[in-house]
Amino acid sequence: MQNLLVDQKRTIYIEEKRSELADLAKEVTQSRYLPKYHIYPESGLMNDPNGLAYFNGQYHVFFQWYPFAPLHGLKHWGHTTSKNLVDWTKQEVALSPVEEYEKNGCYSGNAIEFQDELYLFYTANYKTEAGKIPKQAVAIMDKKGQIKKQAEPVIEGLMEGLSGELRDPYVFERNGQFYMLLGGSEFAGEPTSSFGDRGVLLLYKSDNLLDWSYQGLIDLPFDTGYMLECPSLIQIDGKDVLLLSPMGIASESERFNNRFATIYAVGELDVTNRCFRTEYWDQMDAGFDFYAPQAFLGKNQQPLLYAWFGCGEPEYPVQENWQHGLTFPQQLTIEQGKFKRYPAAEILAVFSKPQRVNGDCIETNSRNYWLEVEAGFNFKVGSADDYWEFVYDAKTKRANLSREHLAKSIDESYGTQRSVFIQNLDKVDVFVDNSFVEVYLNQGEQVFSFRVFQEGSDTICSAYETLSGYLHNT
Numbered sequence: 001m002q003n004l005l006v007d008q009k010r011t012i013y014i015e016e017k018r019s020e021l022a023d024l025a026k027e028v029t030q031s032r033y034l035p036k037y038h039i040y041p042e043s044g045l046m047n048d049p050n051g052l053a054y055f056n057g058q059y060h061v062f063f064q065w066y067p068f069a070p071l072h073g074l075k076h077w078g079h080t081t082s083k084n085l086v087d088w089t090k091q092e093v094a095l096s097p098v099e100e101y102e103k104n105g106c107y108s109g110n111a112i113e114f115q116d117e118l119y120l121f122y123t124a125n126y127k128t129e130a131g132k133i134p135k136q137a138v139a140i141m142d143k144k145g146q147i148k149k150q151a152e153p154v155i156e157g158l159m160e161g162l163s164g165e166l167r168d169p170y171v172f173e174r175n176g177q178f179y180m181l182l183g184g185s186e187f188a189g190e191p192t193s194s195f196g197d198r199g200v201l202l203l204y205k206s207d208n209l210l211d212w213s214y215q216g217l218i219d220l221p222f223d224t225g226y227m228l229e230c231p232s233l234i235q236i237d238g239k240d241v242l243l244l245s246p247m248g249i250a251s252e253s254e255r256f257n258n259r260f261a262t263i264y265a266v267g268e269l270d271v272t273n274r275c276f277r278t279e280y281w282d283q284m285d286a287g288f289d290f291y292a293p294q295a296f297l298g299k300n301q302q303p304l305l306y307a308w309f310g311c312g313e314p315e316y317p318v319q320e321n322w323q324h325g326l327t328f329p330q331q332l333t334i335e336q337g338k339f340k341r342y343p344a345a346e347i348l349a350v351f352s353k354p355q356r357v358n359g360d361c362i363e364t365n366s367r368n369y370w371l372e373v374e375a376g377f378n379f380k381v382g383s384a385d386d387y388w389e390f391v392y393d394a395k396t397k398r399a400n401l402s403r404e405h406l407a408k409s410i411d412e413s414y415g416t417q418r419s420v421f422i423q424n425l426d427k428v429d430v431f432v433d434n435s436f437v438e439v440y441l442n443q444g445e446q447v448f449s450f451r452v453f454q455e456g457s458d459t460i461c462s463a464y465e466t467l468s469g470y471l472h473n474t
């Protein structure tokens with residue numbers, strides 16, 4: 001059994017595997033839990049969004065993918081494209097770990113356009129018996145969609161005082177210069193395990209995207225756990241927003257209750273003095289299934305984000321040959337000193353048939369809908385013996401989400417409730433896309449992202465006051 005699992009995790013996609021994948025994909029289409037508007041794997045396991053870009057007139061979403069089983073196996077980069085963030089065309093596998101230097105997988109990274117080509121940065125995962133040797137690699141995609149890997153990684157080798165777990169390049173341009181952020185882990189004393197004791201953020205600099213020089217660590221004024229993964233950075237209205245996925249942040253009563261955390265910090269990245277002047281920061285998502293967000297500029301330079309709709313290795317009540325997916329594309333804004341994210345306009349446009357609703361119970365007649373709740377912030381979604389629940393307590397200013405009463409319970413080792421402080425709640429948007437649920441408070445001031453495995457259309461019943469708002473179907 002053990003060997004079977006090992007083999008199951010090691011398959012590399014090559015042309016000869018095409019029909020095997022097509023068979024797997026056919027089987028997946030039978031699942032009752034597939035979303036309509038979230039990106040999900042046609043087979044196998046999807047995790048982080050990678051290489052997000054609006055390039056050559058279309059959106060490119062690459063993603064971490066093990067195509068052959070719903071496991072964290074040998075990672076490839078999958079690829080899909082769209083003109084409108086709604087209708088996606090599956091592309092050939094973008095990166096298969098066929099080279100010696102990436103023998104343990106093509107890990108996460110981002111993309112940047114340069115001289116009419118799209119540079120895809122990624123971590124070439126390379127294990128040895130003595131631990132990992134960090135390697136960061138580049139593949140270049142032309143306008144025809146041809147992707148060519150560089151012959152060798154562009155950054156390679158262990159760093160003094162840091163563990164071999166150095167990964168997830170995020171490259172950006174500032175004042176005519178290229179920079180790269182890289183996540184890592186620093187040893188406090190003598191190494192005792194493959195990870196160090198403190199999550200760190202490394203800065204590199206380059207003129208041509210191929211030759212990189214190390215600048216040092218970036219000083220961060222908050223807890224970074226024992227390892228930082230998936231750094232990302234975007235400018236919104238002149239402010240820098242830094243996104244980080246730290247492993248090992250201690251849970252507080254309300255925050256950081258998932259296996260791994262995700263945080264945002266708003267302020268200014270000073271690349272000369274290597275520090276992030278933080279004005280405010282917080283956990284990014286209040287739900288159960290959110291990790292590794294990556295920000296990028298979409299059409300008309302719009303700040304957007306996708307995240308992995310998953311976290312760690314949750315145990316789902318349903319075993320099928322596909323796992324996880326990505327969040328909705330979200331537009332990022334800073335409004336009155338608050339960082340907000342909300343589904344992109346293209347996604348909202350899909351839910352084009354609004355209907356005024358007002359009552360104790362609302363029949364959605366669907367598993368793909370958007371409910372705008374304007375009053376009655378205490379409701380159950382599903383059916384009498386299979387529901388999730390949202391409750392806002394106006395006294396304590398806490399919004400509470402419970403998955404306790406779902407018929408198919410989901411990894412209760414991380415609890416069944418999540419709650420978050422929100423000063424004045426005046427709107428709740430519920431997006432149900434079959435098993436993918438996103439709940440936005442005050443248009444994205446706080447967000448709960450979480451999976452449910454319910455069947456049949458949802459009825460939404462208010463617990464105390466009448467529920468009113470708009471139900472949008474597609």
Ligand code: FRU
Pocket residue numbers: 047048064075107108109123167168229230291292
């Ligand atoms: C985050 C992560 C990254 C890594 C990738 C591997 O979910 O662990 O750090 O590059 O996933 O799939």
